[in-house]
Amino acid sequence: MFCPKCGEEIKDGSKFCKHCGTQIKSKTAGDKPPKPVQSSSGDDRNKKIIIGVLIAAIVILAIVFVGFGTGLFNNASPNAKGAGQVQSAPAQNSNAPSSASVSLNSFPVSEAPALAQAIKDANGNFPINFKSVSLSKAQCLYILTKSISEISDGHPDAKISVGDPSYAPHPSGRDASQTIQRANYVDMSKRFSSWIESNNAIPNYVGIYTGGVSDISPARMLDICVSILIEYGNTHNLPASINV
Template sequence: MYCPKCGEEIKDGSKFCKHCGSPIKQRNAANETSSNVNVSSGDDDKTKKIIIGVLIVAIVVLAIVFVGLGTGMFNGDASDAQAQQATDGGQVQQSTQSSQPVSLSSFPVSQAPALAQAIKSSGGNFPVQFQSLSLSKAQCLYILSKSIALIGNGDPDASISVGDPSYAAHPSGRDNSQTIARENYVDMSNRFSSWIERNSAVPNYVGIYTGGVADISPSRMLDICVSILIDYGNTHNLPASINV
């Protein structure tokens, strides 16, 4: 070992330097080792705490992400956009309907599919409330059959003067299941609505130009018209045939 003051070499364990007489401080190896151990141990504990903290934060973040994905928390912008789009669409539809008000003197053919849906939703109970109107079964029959006749003849933008026809005095006809082609049901609708116009009343039945097929009652005619116009409202085309 060397003297810390004069730098001369002296024996290990010497208490004084033989050259300059300075006292020599002895190192406590045990204390130094213990201190190093304690410092090292403290660093390890601190590192472990940091790692545990990071893991806890990561777990919490992952849990929030999974919960957010499951509940749609992060789809807020898309949901808002869809809701706004639906609102805008509803406003456009409402605006379109409001630009074509319905009345007994002028009922737009374009509103016939919506009336057909209202009749279906009513479960066959009359009068049917449609916008500002309270429509009887006879009025509904005329509006729907006339609308099909006009659409079939290429005039879907027409308006109908409804009036107040009476219902059939002696309704008859057998409501057999059958398939009616487009040209036939358009013809039926034309003859049915024309009868109402001439007589201010619903006919007792409507016939089909097919041998052996029974006449159709007014109630079945209403079902046929409702089905046709609901289909037309969805596709903007009259169906090729209708099953009744």
């Protein structure tokens, strides 16, 4: 038999437990010892395991949030994507300059603003190396004046056959400072480009329909067209007037 208190084995019929001294009530020989009280050490160990798992999960989540917040995971190789995922195409910059080549036989009017900027950046040095062509001062004058005419007539996508006009042998004009309205500079551009087409040469000057205002030299006409087309390239509208 077994002691009901400490669970130790004692002789059958014993009145007291020789181990703990507890009085033994009469029991049958087949009685089993009482179930020992479970120690609390097992519960403490389980609690520690649970706490450890929670701490590890919090640390992992913190690393993930910091990684996404700092862009750590944004530079992953495209090869790391799953087979069913489709990588999005990079966004295109609508303000990026066109990389299309140009030719003297078919110069796009849409390239005139970029050419005007190239002329301004060249600080009066010619020829201008623009994309796939080299342009003389006379060719630039024709392209810019013709482009202003085409844009004014509603043909911003037109193409120009440039040719090889000669520059004015004796350019004249006093080039006084003034403000030229859109209707006037468009008319000047049309007359200037028409003269080039008819004579394969740059006119010595271009007249302006303003009383008491001097005629304009080819050099000043180039400056006027450069300013007009740079502003057009930024706003997609011909300016209401231009100061020269």
